[in-house]
Amino acid sequence: MNLVLVQEADFLSDDRVLLGDRRLQQIRDVLQAQEGDSIRVGRLGGLMGQGRILRLNEKSAELQVSFHQPPPTKLALTLLLAMPRPKMFRRILQHCATLGVPEIVLLNSYRVEKSFWQTPFLQAGQIEQNLILGLEQARDTVLPRVRIEKRFKPFVEDQLPAIAAGSLGLVAHPGDYAPCPHQVTRQVTLAIGPEGGWIPYELDKLLEAGLQPVQLGERILRVETAVTALIGRLF
Amino acid sequence: MNLVLVQEADFLSDDRVLLGDRRLQQIRDVLQAQEGDSIRVGRLGGLMGQGRILRLNEKSAELQVSFHQPPPTKLALTLLLAMPRPKMFRRILQHCATLGVPEIVLLNSYRVEKSFWQTPFLQAGQIEQNLILGLEQARDTVLPRVRIEKRFKPFVEDQLPAIAAGSLGLVAHPGDYAPCPHQVTRQVTLAIGPEGGWIPYELDKLLEAGLQPVQLGERILRVETAVTALIGRLF
Numbered sequence: 129m130n131l132v133l134v135q136e137a138d139f140l141s142d143d144r145v146l147l148g149d150r151r152l153q154q155i156r157d158v159l160q161a162q163e164g165d166s167i168r169v170g171r172l173g174g175l176m177g178q179g180r181i182l183r184l185n186e187k188s189a190e191l192q193v194s195f196h197q198p199p200p201t202k203l204a205l206t207l208l209l210a211m212p213r214p215k216m217f218r219r220i221l222q223h224c225a226t227l228g229v230p231e232i233v234l235l236n237s238y239r240v241e242k243s244f245w246q247t248p249f250l251q252a253g254q255i256e257q258n259l260i261l262g263l264e265q266a267r268d269t270v271l272p273r274v275r276i277e278k279r280f281k282p283f284v285e286d287q288l289p290a291i292a293a294g295s296l297g298l299v300a301h302p303g304d305y306a307p308c309p310h311q312v313t314r315q316v317t318l319a320i321g322p323e324g325g326w327i328p329y330e331l332d333k334l335l336e337a338g339l340q341p342v343q344l345g346e347r348i349l350r351v352e353t354a355v356t357a358l359i360g361r362l363f
Numbered sequence: 364m365n366l367v368l369v370q371e372a373d374f375l376s377d378d379r380v381l382l383g384d385r386r387l388q389q390i391r392d393v394l395q396a397q398e399g400d401s402i403r404v405g406r407l408g409g410l411m412g413q414g415r416i417l418r419l420n421e422k423s424a425e426l427q428v429s430f431h432q433p434p435p436t437k438l439a440l441t442l443l444l445a446m447p448r449p450k451m452f453r454r455i456l457q458h459c460a461t462l463g464v465p466e467i468v469l470l471n472s473y474r475v476e477k478s479f480w481q482t483p484f485l486q487a488g489q490i491e492q493n494l495i496l497g498l499e500q501a502r503d504t505v506l507p508r509v510r511i512e513k514r515f516k517p518f519v520e521d522q523l524p525a526i527a528a529g530s531l532g533l534v535a536h537p538g539d540y541a542p543c544p545h546q547v548t549r550q551v552t553l554a555i556g557p558e559g560g561w562i563p564y565e566l567d568k569l570l571e572a573g574l575q576p577v578q579l580g581e582r583i584l585r586v587e588t589a590v591t592a593l594i595g596r597l598f
Contacts, residue, residue, distance in 0.1 A: 130583045200580070200581040200582055223588055226582060226583075226584060226585065226588055227582065227584070227588065227592065228582060265583060265584070265585055266582040266583055266584070267581070267582065267583055268582065310545045310546040310596075311545040311546070345435070346435040346502070347435055347461060347462065347463060347501040347502065347503065348365050348461075348500060348501055348502055349461060349462070349500070349501070350461065350500055353458055353461055353462065353591055356588055356591040356592050356595065357462065357591050357592065357594060357595030358595060359592060359595070360591065360592030360593060360594070360595030360596040361545075361595040361596055
């Protein structure tokens with residue numbers, strides 16, 4: 129944890145926060161901070177700054193906080209992701225928040241197992257908690273937006289063309305396609321399929337919506353690895 | 364598992380293998396293959412090909428195998444990695460094997476906790492098992508070489524200059540440095556520090572050995588994320 133994120137409910141007054149949960153443990157055990165120390169803090173959705181520890185015990189930490197520094201910029205990216213298996217989903221949320229993805233669309237696909245949509249990690253509080261872990265790692269304060277689109281066809285037909293318009297729209301897919309470009313300076317819409325890939329019908333629909341297929345070489349990457357490698361490559 | 368890797372000990376004769384462990388479970392449960400089906404197989408350290416399932420039950424699978432296709436090429440990369448924490452180490456081994464890293468050097472650093480070197484994941488069999496999982500994912504047969512260098516100074520002074528010579532030598536480090544380059548066509552030697560980064564003394568020694576510092580932007584990445592993002596960016 130490289131940043132302690134505070135929220136409205138944590139404020140005692142304009143410049144005082146009281147923390148008593150996971151963040152208390154992290155301040156004590158991970159940062160090993162003590163009364164009088166200053167640590168990096170961020171206001172969820174707002175600026176970053178410093179927090180001076182006024183009081184610290186087993187139950188809570190009281191900090192005097194000031195905020196002055198803007199968070200890092202996000203990537204110019206909308207990421208469409210076939211809903212991954214739950215354990216990987218949790219890590220992908222964290223990676224995406226850390227890497228600065230501003231917008232994630234979770235999409236159904238023929239090869240997404242129905243049970244993946246039942247995971248508790250899809251509950252709003254769980255999504256936010258994992259995104260916050262990623263933000264704390266990166267030192268960022270702004271939550272990515274996560275949209276859940278369980279119906280592939282209406283989303284791809286009715287909404288994707290407007291999202292893709294004016295951006296470089298890419299579908300990572302194995303095949304005889306151009307290699308995924310490097311170091312792009314435009315807004316990107318990137319679709320990453322499930323394990324086993326999009327089925328031909330889905331690929332066709334994504335191309336109709338304005339995306340172009342790109343390949344990543346012979347090696348078959350796990351979705352988690354592909355997300356991070358593609359972001360490293362594109363930006 | 365996109366490839367079933369077989370080894371010398373699995374062969375009954377020139378073109379027959381008998382599999383009875385994790386691979387049997389994967390053939391039955393993941394691939395859901397049946398007698399008569401053909402599946403992709405690879406010979407550890409050798410060629411890839413097809414295996415026809417002659418016999419399949421709860422105890423073993425017997426396959427008739429033939430090998431004709433070379434594995435994918437490796438990256439032109441030597442990766443120096445400060446020993447990561449055990450859980451992450453295991454995943455990094457898998458990612459590196461999947462991505463095609465041919466050579467990994469695990470290095471000590473001031474900020475590597477002593478306990479990290481005690482992990483059972485460092486035993487030769489465990490390292491190989493995790494690398495094999497990564498190879499099976501990617502469809503590759505050639506194990507990366509993993510070297511364990513617990514003494515930072517002798518390695519960096521006596522061995523690193525020869526490794527780095529003739530390559531593009533990079534240390535990923537936060538600071539006022541050039542951004543890490545994209546799409547490099549030369550051999551690369553890349554050093555990635557521990558959580559918290561190399562200490563100044565270590566950075567100086569790495570630079571003396573011929574590496575140059577490069578930065579990855581304001582965001583602080585987990586080691587696992589940095590490895591994959593940097594490889595995606597460099598190659």
